[in-house]
Amino acid sequence: MELAEVTVGAVAHGGHFVARDQGRVIFVRHALPGERVRVALREAAEGDRFWRGDVVEVLESAAARREHFWPVADSLKAYSDGVLPVGGAEFGHIDRSFQRELKQLVLTEQLQRLAGLERVTEVEEVPGESADGLAWRSRTGFAVTPDGRLGMHAHRSHQVVAVQDMPLAVSGIRELSFWDLDFSGLERVEVAAPTSGDGPLVLLAGAKAAANRVAVELPEEVSAAHWDPERSRVSALRGRPWLREEALGREFRVSGDGFWQIHRKAPETLGGAVRGMLEGFLRPGARVADLYAGAGLFSGLLADAVGVTGEVLSVEGSPVTSKDAVRNFDGEPQVLVRPGRVERVLAAAARSGSAGSQLDAVVLDPPRAGAGKNVVRQIVASGPRAVAYVSCDPASFARDVGYFAAAGWQLAELRAFDLYPHTHHLETVALLVPGT
Template structure:
């Protein structure tokens, strides 16, 4: 049964139209977790709808001079057959607006079947590749598809996969999450996308006064969890210790500065131990690690399959892992090239680079360098057989792509979490005489609009 939010007047419309409710026909999906609709000639980006539906929406961003508006669905007038009841009340747009407030962000696709979620993600990826990269067809002649990960196709519900979670804190000191593009914090009492170890902490029962943000890491291997507290201005150590005392004794607690990522011990470790592809990895503080419990294995498999099948990764090969983080791909590359090969591992964040040194200290074929990718490649030119490129969400960018092309590797395995920056960079490679020779996409973020891609790029013959 589909809930319908009653019409209400909790939020009065502004002069620009924000708060007004209108009826729309939902159009195609677009990058960013929304669909496109039109109202009186105006483009409106609608969240929580499905293409083909007729809905009533509340305008959430509707300044008169804006090129487009934004809106949330508050009532479904003609539902898609792929619509289901949302699994999480706090993220359910219909229910939340029915109670007079916006839903939390982070589960914006939770109102549709997993199969439809993946088909929409595939549409977005195909559109971005066509528009930004000029790729109309993949090497196999088919369009991109998005693969289920972690048993989603075997009766799975797409829940309980996050090994990391980020929360805000309400003015009253309770756990909460922000609404999309808003400073409004909604209190939460569950996180259905998170693994059991995170929910078992019952962070919503804690008095978090004096804390601005809470980050949690619960490794998929079941090892010791870490709770990171970002203290507000003027918060004293006594208050931090009081928060830590509310948590189970086996959980590590530390403070962190979101601006500098500096981590300070309160109790236990300032790091967690992850396990993937036969290796253990130390990851300090809020250092990067894939958040889906099955993501490391899926991505390592995608990268190594492309490079090994193409003959680019083998004993004695010369390779590099760029934006290497704590060394997830570096360790696997080192295994593949053996002691007769070499691996250059480059990471910009000092703390994460230190983790990589600890994680790879027993691999003499690995050289770990902390610094900007383009600078390191200029300083250490080599005849690379292959490069692994795993940049942040913003992508590599034109300058780095140019540097990679100048390095003249035989192949590049590109790992991306954003289809727009990925497609833009593929366009740069194509302009430089490279081809998209292989592509796989993984649904590592069920119930959200996000996806992960692994691509093989090779110089044009």
């Protein structure tokens, strides 16, 4: 193991901190600004533009450093045990309030660098969040170790580390008591505990015989299904292979391998922010769109606002989740669910003059990669008076805000939420409007 002794600098996007050693940039994880640390260099080929590493010893600690809540994710503890730290809790050694300050710095820097905007926005704590920032994940996934135990991958590694707990998961997942079961023959185990209060659903990817064997051993209240990710097939082994979620005064059916927000309070938090920003732009009879709509969380909000005389174009690229949306809006003719890539659906609408060609408002909630220049151009061409942009990545968000700005639009309002405590991730909701 090659070591470097460095002084840690500023936070960078992606959960890293910037350090330098003899002129070489090193992106360091599990650090804090101002600390003097020893770093295990994990990706450090001589010809690389920059290196990567993990902190293995703290020589001078920062005031915001805390004892990590999860030993297998603690870099100091993991390296002392001869394994890599698992991913998913890279800020677990940092005081909660300082975590939010770091996320604010990253958002501010990305907006300045990629969109040319000087905007400082507080990262808000989610109302009702536990003080320790634990027990918020309603969905979590596990790998399987060679000896058949639940495990998780180390960051940027194929190494699977056995785990006996997942403190970020809600109690409905943590209390399943399946940590010591034999998962041999399986490749992945995905677990979801819905907000409706129904029992959890466990997806078992791998050999069907192994999935059947494990399903029998799971607690009685748990539904189980065999999952084939490559073919997007989920077949029930026990109970139902889908989940019932409740949010914004509605019920949603979500397939076991479909998309739903991870944080148990994310639907209400993000939905409330979107509703507040678009309140002055939605009216009965309006034509609106929900792009990258998933199972229809924001489509439901829009449908309630525009009423039966309005029109909601709900576009989702995943065939599985788009089918969920069709079921969720059965009997609501104002919601037009269109499966397919957003840019293709919008292009077809523009050619035909159908739903989506001219819009009053848009909710835009793309995946981590963002919407991109072409989708932004299409949205602008449809003539909305407002776009509510929901993002889980500050870099792609800032880039897309820059595209809107280049088209003459303004960032009218911005909120940021700490929906992923103990990680570097955050969620933003922005209101974009045409320039005057």
